[in-house]
Amino acid sequence: MKYLALILKSLVRSRRRTLLTLSALAASTFLLTGLASMVRSADVTPGVGELTLSIGGVQGPLPSAHVDRIARMPGVRAVMGFMYAGGAGRQESDRLTLAGIDADALQLIWPDTLDIPPSEFEPFRRDVTGLLVGREAAKRNGWTIGDTVTLAVSAGNGSKADMTFRVHGFNVEGAWGNISYIHRKYLNESIGRPDYANSIFLSAQRREDIPTLMKAIDETFAASPHPTRTQTHEQSLTDTVATMSNLRALLGGISLIVGIAVLLIATNSMALALRARAREIAIMRTLGFTPNRIFSLVLGEAALVGLAAGLLGAAVAIVTLQGITLPMNPRAAFSATPAAAGTVIGATVVLAVVGAWLPAWGACRRRAIDVLRSLG
Amino acid sequence: MASAIVIENVTKTYRMGGETLRVLGGISLEVAEGRFVALMGPSGSGKSTLLNLIGGLDVPDSGRLVVGGEDISKLSEAALARWRAANIGFVFQQYNLIPVLTAFENVELPLLLTSLSRSERRRRVELALELVGLKDRHGHLPTQLSGGQQQRVCIARAVVSDPRAILADEPTGNLDASAARDVMGLLKAVNETLGKTLVLVTHDPAAAAFAHETITLDKGSIKASPHEVPGAHP
Amino acid sequence: MTFTYSLRNLLRRRLTSGMTAGGIAIAALVMLVSVSMILGVDHTMGSTGSPRNVLVMSRGARSENSSTLTTEVVSQLRAHPGASQVSPEVVASGRAASKDGSAQYAMGLRGIEAGAFQVHAGVRIVEGRAPKTSENEAVLGKAAARQLEGIGVGQKVRVLDRDWAVVGILDSGGTAFESQIWMDAADLKHALKRDQVTTVVLRAGKGIDAEALAGTLNADPRFEVKAMPEAAYYEEQNTLSAGMKDFALILGAVISLAAILAAMNNMFASMGERRKEVATMRALGFAPSTILGSFLFEGAILGLAGAAVACALSLPLGLVSMSMLDPVRWSNVTFQFRLTPELFAGAAVLGVFLGVLGALAPARAVVRAPIVETLKEL
Numbered sequence: 001m002k003y004l005a006l007i008l009k010s011l012v013r014s015r016r017r018t019l020l021t022l023s024a025l026a027a028s029t030f031l032l033t034g035l036a037s038m039v040r041s042a043d044v045t046p047g048v049g050e051l052t053l054s055i056g057g058v059q060g061p062l063p064s065a066h067v068d069r070i071a072r073m074p075g076v077r078a079v080m081g082f083m084y085a086g087g088a089g090r091q092e093s094d095r096l097t098l099a100g101i102d103a104d105a106l107q108l109i110w111p112d113t114l115d116i117p118p119s120e121f122e123p124f125r126r127d128v129t130g131l132l133v134g135r136e137a138a139k140r141n142g143w144t145i146g147d148t149v150t151l152a153v154s155a156g157n158g159s160k161a162d163m164t165f166r167v168h169g170f171n172v173e174g175a176w177g178n179i180s181y182i183h184r185k186y187l188n189e190s191i192g193r194p195d196y197a198n199s200i201f202l203s204a205q206r207r208e209d210i211p212t213l214m215k216a217i218d219e220t221f222a223a224s225p226h227p228t229r230t231q232t233h234e235q236s237l238t239d240t241v242a243t244m245s246n247l248r249a250l251l252g253g254i255s256l257i258v259g260i261a262v263l264l265i266a267t268n269s270m271a272l273a274l275r276a277r278a279r280e281i282a283i284m285r286t287l288g289f290t291p292n293r294i295f296s297l298v299l300g301e302a303a304l305v306g307l308a309a310g311l312l313g314a315a316v317a318i319v320t321l322q323g324i325t326l327p328m329n330p331r332a333a334f335s336a337t338p339a340a341a342g343t344v345i346g347a348t349v350v351l352a353v354v355g356a357w358l359p360a361w362g363a364c365r366r367r368a369i370d371v372l373r374s375l376g
Numbered sequence: 377m378a379s380a381i382v383i384e385n386v387t388k389t390y391r392m393g394g395e396t397l398r399v400l401g402g403i404s405l406e407v408a409e410g411r412f413v414a415l416m417g418p419s420g421s422g423k424s425t426l427l428n429l430i431g432g433l434d435v436p437d438s439g440r441l442v443v444g445g446e447d448i449s450k451l452s453e454a455a456l457a458r459w460r461a462a463n464i465g466f467v468f469q470q471y472n473l474i475p476v477l478t479a480f481e482n483v484e485l486p487l488l489l490t491s492l493s494r495s496e497r498r499r500r501v502e503l504a505l506e507l508v509g510l511k512d513r514h515g516h517l518p519t520q521l522s523g524g525q526q527q528r529v530c531i532a533r534a535v536v537s538d539p540r541a542i543l544a545d546e547p548t549g550n551l552d553a554s555a556a557r558d559v560m561g562l563l564k565a566v567n568e569t570l571g572k573t574l575v576l577v578t579h580d581p582a583a584a585a586f587a588h589e590t591i592t593l594d595k596g597s598i599k600a601s602p603h604e605v606p607g608a609h610p
Numbered sequence: 611m612t613f614t615y616s617l618r619n620l621l622r623r624r625l626t627s628g629m630t631a632g633g634i635a636i637a638a639l640v641m642l643v644s645v646s647m648i649l650g651v652d653h654t655m656g657s658t659g660s661p662r663n664v665l666v667m668s669r670g671a672r673s674e675n676s677s678t679l680t681t682e683v684v685s686q687l688r689a690h691p692g693a694s695q696v697s698p699e700v701v702a703s704g705r706a707a708s709k710d711g712s713a714q715y716a717m718g719l720r721g722i723e724a725g726a727f728q729v730h731a732g733v734r735i736v737e738g739r740a741p742k743t744s745e746n747e748a749v750l751g752k753a754a755a756r757q758l759e760g761i762g763v764g765q766k767v768r769v770l771d772r773d774w775a776v777v778g779i780l781d782s783g784g785t786a787f788e789s790q791i792w793m794d795a796a797d798l799k800h801a802l803k804r805d806q807v808t809t810v811v812l813r814a815g816k817g818i819d820a821e822a823l824a825g826t827l828n829a830d831p832r833f834e835v836k837a838m839p840e841a842a843y844y845e846e847q848n849t850l851s852a853g854m855k856d857f858a859l860i861l862g863a864v865i866s867l868a869a870i871l872a873a874m875n876n877m878f879a880s881m882g883e884r885r886k887e888v889a890t891m892r893a894l895g896f897a898p899s900t901i902l903g904s905f906l907f908e909g910a911i912l913g914l915a916g917a918a919v920a921c922a923l924s925l926p927l928g929l930v931s932m933s934m935l936d937p938v939r940w941s942n943v944t945f946q947f948r949l950t951p952e953l954f955a956g957a958a959v960l961g962v963f964l965g966v967l968g969a970l971a972p973a974r975a976v977v978r979a980p981i982v983e984t985l986k987e988l
């Protein structure tokens with residue numbers, strides 16, 4: 001690493017140039033980290049249960065009795081009723097998305113909830129007034145585990161109630177992270193509708209059973225006052241999936257543009273630096289530094305700057321981009337993650353080195369003696 | 377004495393903006409090991425070009441160049457660089473020190489290309505700086521040194537890697553008479569005490585007087601045959 | 611003199627100038643992409659609605675989908691003196707199957723009566739005709755038809771588990787109606803198993819202001835409704851673009867910062883190389899402000915060039931349309947990226963702004979340098 005000192009000295013030589021380069025690259029890295037995190041959390045697929053079926057009523061909500069009936073059908077591993085509601089936090093404008101569920105079946109049916117640590121999920125399961133808050137909502141309202149919160153809850157049909165909950169934990173990050181989970185039983189009782197659910201979800205035991213199961217369910221209730229319409233979880237999420245993949249494509253496009261900016265800035269600043277140091281490089285070549293050696297020094301410098309800028313930009317991103325709701329999907333919240341940062345930092349280093357290639361080549365192109373002569 | 381430098385029928389032509397300039401036309405020359413030779417001649421006579429060829433900074437269009445027993449006329453750029461690092465020490469008119477490095481670090485630079493340990497490198501640098509009388513200024517940046525001192529740092533850098541030959545291109549060109557005298561004396565001492573072959577390019581007769589012999593070039597060929605300078609400088 | 615001097619200087623250092631312009635181009639491009647998307651969403655969702663129309667829902671309903679108006683209220687509205695045309699409508703969202711049946715999308719449905727097309731004057735049937743009662747006929751919005759993979763007139767569309775015959779295609783100038791499926795109100799009520807409409811849209815009579823009419827309706831003691839100008843309703847419902855605006859702002863600001871920093875880097879280098887030239891001009895008597903002006907002008911030219919490149923690169927975007935799920939009304943809305951002349955002008959202004967800012971600090975440093983010392987430098 002005897003050359004490290006040499007590289008560092010070169011960077012310190014023009015503090016202004018190094019600083020400007022560093023900040024320009026860091027700003028771009030900040031954006032890339034944010035974008036990468038957004039793309040990751042716009043991925044709805046973790047929440048899509050392969051074995052999950054979604055059962056809705058053709059004409060409205062379904063009676064809770066259906067849940068029991070379905071639970072007894074062969075091939076059903078777990079079933080739960082689902083009620084959605086809105087809860088208002090401290091301000092009327094601060095709305096929470098509440099999902100009233102049956103906790104015993106939840107993790108089997110909506111697989112992304114498996115990521116909720118048992119230390120948070122278990123207390124929630126046992127406490128019927130329990131609340132697992134969506135990430136972003138928790139940050140917005142400043143709630144932590146153990147807090148007691150009262151929300152003005154309104155169900156889809158207009159019924160309202162004030163309900164008091166105890167916070168036991170938080171929902172995981174990602175496309176579904178902004179949903180807050182409560183017990184359906186508690187919700188139904190509080191709004192005075194103990195006997196119905198907006199929809200029913202179940203987890204089948206085997207993939208092969210699904211087509212038969214779907215048919216069986218709909219047939220069972222076809223003649224009843226509350227006929228059902230069963231879909232796979234995937235089918236029910238077509239619109240969300242399509243929207244999210246559109247969003248990811250868009251974010252990907254913007255990331256590409258910002259990536260090009262990084263390449264451009266890296267090439268540009270290295271070209272400037274080498275032009276300013278043309279004489280020194282020629283001197284070193286007269287001393288016997290081979291073009292390859294010069295190359296390594298230049299690329300090493302680029303890698304160092306890329307790394308420093310990457311770390312800086314990613315660090316700022318992680319600190320500032322926390323708990324932000326995706327504009328197109330209020331159920332999703334994202335924060336800049338170290339994983340995304342790591343990828344972005346690596347990419348920045350690579351782009352910086354690639355960008356330095358052409359200027360480095362240009363610095364070794366002419367004979368050293370010609371360079372010295374032309375510079376006087 | 378073996379010949380350190382053998383130049384056989386070397387030509388060099390430059391192309392400048394559509395025009396072809398024949399700088400060296402079939403030069404042949406031999407410099408014995410340990411000799412101090414001065415190349416003199418008017419501007420455009422090709423003396424600097426010849427020096428650059430000897431030092432492997434350029435390759436001849438035709439002819440043979442054997443330096444230190446090695447034919448360098450056909451070496452690739454990378455090979456030349458490696459050869460140069462091991463065999464040649466340069467002293468330029470413009471000092472050509474790296475502004476962000478101290479005197480010590482400047483002198484150390486050629487040694488970074490070797491596999492010497494840090495302590496070994498330090499030992500050699502200190503020796504070289506002592507030789508040129510600048511040991512106490514080792515931490516100074518070039519901007520903090522006078523012209524003459526900078527040139528002496530260059531000489532230290534030129535000898536630190538223990539080269540076969542030292543090539544100096546107008547080393548006193550930017551110095552006043554007193555500093556020039558010091559530098560030339562130093563070069564002479566390097567030649568005599570270290571036994572380094574020394575080729576000096578200069579247009580200053582006072583500087584050339586320090587050499588064992590002077591070769592005059594004009595328009596790309598040797599004008600006068602090498603002759604001993606009577607009463608070479610004491 | 612300034613123009614040629616600046617231009618020549620820029621051309622002399624082509625690579626550096628190009629890079630500076632390139633950085634600004636990228637910032638401008640990012641701005642164009644994000645703003646054109648917001649404009650597209652705003653146009654589709656926000657500009658739906660005629661300034662002469664008033665939308666009436668039940669009081670307390672958050673959107674048309676969750677509103678119910680009794681038949682009594684509807685008849686009273688029909689007879690209201692302030693309205694020249696009245697359109698009772700059933701607004702819901704339902705699943706529609708794509709042409710080959712492989713995918714299902716949540717679409718906005720609108721059950722209408724004959725008067726709807728007079729009230730929604732901007733909506734035209736461009737192919738086929740309006741749906742007739744009791745025939746289970748439907749008219750597809752242009753974008754809706756596209757989303758369902760090109761279902762056309764004469765074919766069938768499956769909505770709410772029944773087949774509807776497609777008898778027409780409607781165009782509404784890129785607004786939200788184009789993403790909807792319109793059918794006869796009675797047919798839709800039957801399919802939804804409901805007997806009441808959700809909304810009534812009134813067209814204000816001659817000389818009557820829509821806002822005033824809405825106010826009258828809100829205060830009317832006979833019924834409890836929520837009335838608002840149609841345009842205001844759609845703007846309120848446009849939750850999508852609010853979040854997008856914040857996102858676009860941060861994105862644009864940070865990338866612009868990067869562009870300015872990179873531009874400054876370039877400018878410092880090129881100004882540095884022109885120190886002697888500037889000192890000479892000052893020695894000759896040129897005022898520092900003149901010289902500064904020409905440098906800022908150079909920055910402006912580069913910025914403008916960068917913006918022009920960005921505008922050119924963004925042109926294909928105008929052909930792109932994207933559909934998103936409107937989370938409030940649970941129906942897909944298709945919008946186009948909207949490139950307007952104002953947007954391009956904005957990009958140009960941004961480019962000039964970034965170029966000038968990038969040139970400012972370096973230019974001032976060079977112009978302020980002491981003349982004699984600079985000239986004495988080797």
